[in-house]
Amino acid sequence: MSAGDAAPGPAPGRLTPRQLARQQRRDAWRRGWAVFRRHRSGLAGLIVLSVFIVLALAAPLLADADTLEVTKAPGGILEPPSTRFWLGTDDNGRPILAELIWGARISLLVGLTATVISMVLGTLIGLASGYLTGWPAAVLYRFTEWFLVLPFLPLALVLATVLGPSLSTIIIVIGVTSWPGTALLIRSQTLSVKERAFLERSRVLGAGRWRQIVRHILPNVMPMVFANTTLTVAVAILTETTLSFLGLGDPTRVSWGTMLNDAFDIGATTAGAWWFIIPPGLCVVLVVLSFTLIGKAIEEILDPRLRER
Template identity: 70%
Template sequence: MTAEATAPRLSPRQLARRRRVASWKRGWARFRTHRSGMVGLAVLVVFVCIALAAPLLADSSGLDVTQANGPILAPPSADYLLGTDENGRSVLTLLMWGSRISLLVGLMATLISMVIGTLIGLVSGFFGGWVGRIFFRLTEWFLVIPYLPLAIALATVLGRSLVNIIIVIGVTSWPGTALLIRSQVLSIRERAYVERAQAIGAGRWHQMGRHVLPNVMPMIFANTTLTVAGAILAETTLSFLGLGDPTRTSWGSMLESAFDVGAITTGCWWYIVPPGVCVVLVVLAFTLIGQALEEVFNPRLRTHS
């Protein structure tokens, strides 16, 4: 008996799983060839490790103003590597704990944005008639409204809290994703395998779930990293404007406090430069990863690169 005859037959689900694993392996191999993407991934891993290990690296009591006993706005020294703030707290402690809030808001707001944008993009692109037109006009309406004034208005109405900031950023940053998904769906729904599924009696929701959505998932995944960068910038902006959670320390709230005490005019660079650099590095890391993933998942970009 041959090896093919003795080997167990794989079910369709097992075959599909094996193909997906092989596809992800090929994608990872292509991603590793992008130097900028790997640099962005390395930077992101460092910040994620710092955020996860913040309770081990710095005691949370260092965030409490009532327990601060350091000098006021002291420059970096052996005791305080990044100096202190206006309350005598270590800037390094604030920076490490602030990374947790900034990354959390960016990831959770992006999750809300991607869910809303994907659903609206799928429906507006796959369904024709008045249903598709309504969702498309809704997307255009959100695109016309300036993003920052809308976010400020919603944050003011909902109040200053971590959950509200996540909701505000999530419900105002989905239109770009919806348009991207809609354009992909318009192309995919005209392909032969979708027409064959329709010809044998598959319903629209079945076609969307089994044929359309799996083919747009790589583009959704690549766009997610770019959306996280925008969400982190949005959280920093809102917190800097005084609309963040006053009970939480984030990089944006650090910049707000540094501005309020005049860190720029008094020369307290150690209070304003570190959080600003961290925001730039994390946003740049997500952007580099997103650009690399876009080339990995888009064959046309790979051809022209």
């Protein structure tokens, strides 16, 4: 073959390594979805979560944002459910249904954003402490342990009080206080992967630390990260509800936690205004339960031993 001839391509009917990798990923996704569909509780959780996500995204179409302003409240104080206000009104005359729909945006936004921060911090610190050796790994591991033994709620309360009540404060507080568990999980998985034969061959062939982490270790720990993410979102939403209930949420935005805080402040329980307490509490329970069920289903997909049981 002369120098000007083109390099021979793959034989007809044969896939290139890149095409083969893409096909294997597609097959893995299809197998995972097939297992997920057979998991009834996980599928039910996905349906419930999808309903809340649609409500949050379609909030401008489903509820008028002006009705959330106290000066433009269309109803009376603590009106019970009726044909006009399906879930009644709060102590300012605002429709509970509109608050629930718009509150879903804040609660889901806080839960997802804080989880991203927690997952990034936990994954990076876990990878570093598991892969590195010597004093850097020891320092990262001890730092994670020290952070893990700190009381979570008091630490979150102190940070929220110092930084001031706002939506960004809640997100940061939840994100920076919920990463240690993920870091320890990723660290243990990294220590296991680091001892496998394929990583030793990579080192012998001259792969540097960065390439070993990015091309070999990270893809093997990412399924664990995804499974842990769904459970962390549930914890983040509960934490946002708790902080907002304690008066540390953003007072200018409506969330399910601030609704519960307002209901507690006016004594809705003793006043018999059940419609002010049960709907936001039920929404929190359903969303947290749906994320938990999805997480359990994903864990079963990633661990074949659970499917065998």
